[in-house]
Amino acid sequence: MEIITRRLFAVVLLLGAISAVTPARLGYGEAGVSAPWRDAPAYVPLFAPVNRRASFSAAISAAPLESVLADVAQDGMAVHAPGSWQPRGESATDTFGTAGLHNRWMLARLYGSQQVRVARGPRMDRGRVIESWTLISPYPSTDLRTLHPGTLRLVLKIAP
Numbered sequence: 001m002e003i004i005t006r007r008l009f010a011v012v013l014l015l016g017a018i019s020a021v022t023p024a025r026l027g028y029g030e031a032g033v034s035a036p037w038r039d040a041p042a043y044v045p046l047f048a049p050v051n052r053r054a055s056f057s058a059a060i061s062a063a064p065l066e067s068v069l070a071d072v073a074q075d076g077m078a079v080h081a082p083g084s085w086q087p088r089g090e091s092a093t094d095t096f097g098t099a100g101l102h103n104r105w106m107l108a109r110l111y112g113s114q115q116v117r118v119a120r121g122p123r124m125d126r127g128r129v130i131e132s133w134t135l136i137s138p139y140p141s142t143d144l145r146t147l148h149p150g151t152l153r154l155v156l157k158i159a160p
Contacts, residue, residue, distance in 0.1 A: 037061050037153065042142045047154060049099035055157050062150040065117050065137035077123045077130075084122065089115030095136060106144040132156040 043058035061068060065087055072078045072085055092111040095118050096102060116136060123131040132155070139152030 036063065040142075040152070043152060043154065045100065046102040046142065047096050047100040050101075052156070055159070057155045057157070059153045059155075060139065060148070060150060061153070064149065065119065065135060065151050068135055068137075068151045068153075069119055072119075072121070072133075072135075075123070077125055079122045079124045079129065081122070085119050087117050087119045090118050092116055095134075103144060107140060110140055110144055110147060128160065130158055132158065 037059040038061070040058045040060045043060075044053055044056045047058075048056035063071075069085060069087065073080075078085065092107045093104065095116040096107060098104065116138070118137075119135045121133055122129045123133065134154040134156075136152040136154070138147040138149050140147055
């Protein structure tokens with residue numbers, strides 16, 4: 001009887017420990033990956049189209065792009081279609097486009113001849129694409145004067 005009681009107690013402790021390790025405690029953001037993200041709403045007006053800003057969010061992480069992509073690979077909501085979530089080098093103009101309010105000349109000067117590492121991909125919930133992510137590394141400061149070695153995440157939320 002004592003062995004059964006000890007085992008039952010061990011199971012209860014284990015279940016309690018598992019429930020205590022919630023996604024928030026693991027550093028998961030709203031998106032469910034473990035890179036420690038910090039909301040960065042100042043990037044939305046810089047890079048999102050004026051008429052779609054309400055659909056965008058931005059966050060930054062000190063984690064390098066490779067670590068973020070490793071987390072994405074474990075994320076059950078990420079759609080792993082051919083070409084998605086593959087890092088590639090692009091010019092700053094191609095990466096950030098022309099839709100936001102950023103100064104294109106300052107951004108081009110900031111990156112110079114260095115290519116931006118970018119990975120893009122969709123996320124799905126219940127069979128429907130709900131978000132499109134753009135991961136950018138290194139990412140610019142909001143004043144476009146310095147580059148940061150971490151990752152910028154721009155998320156377009158897709159309405160049902």
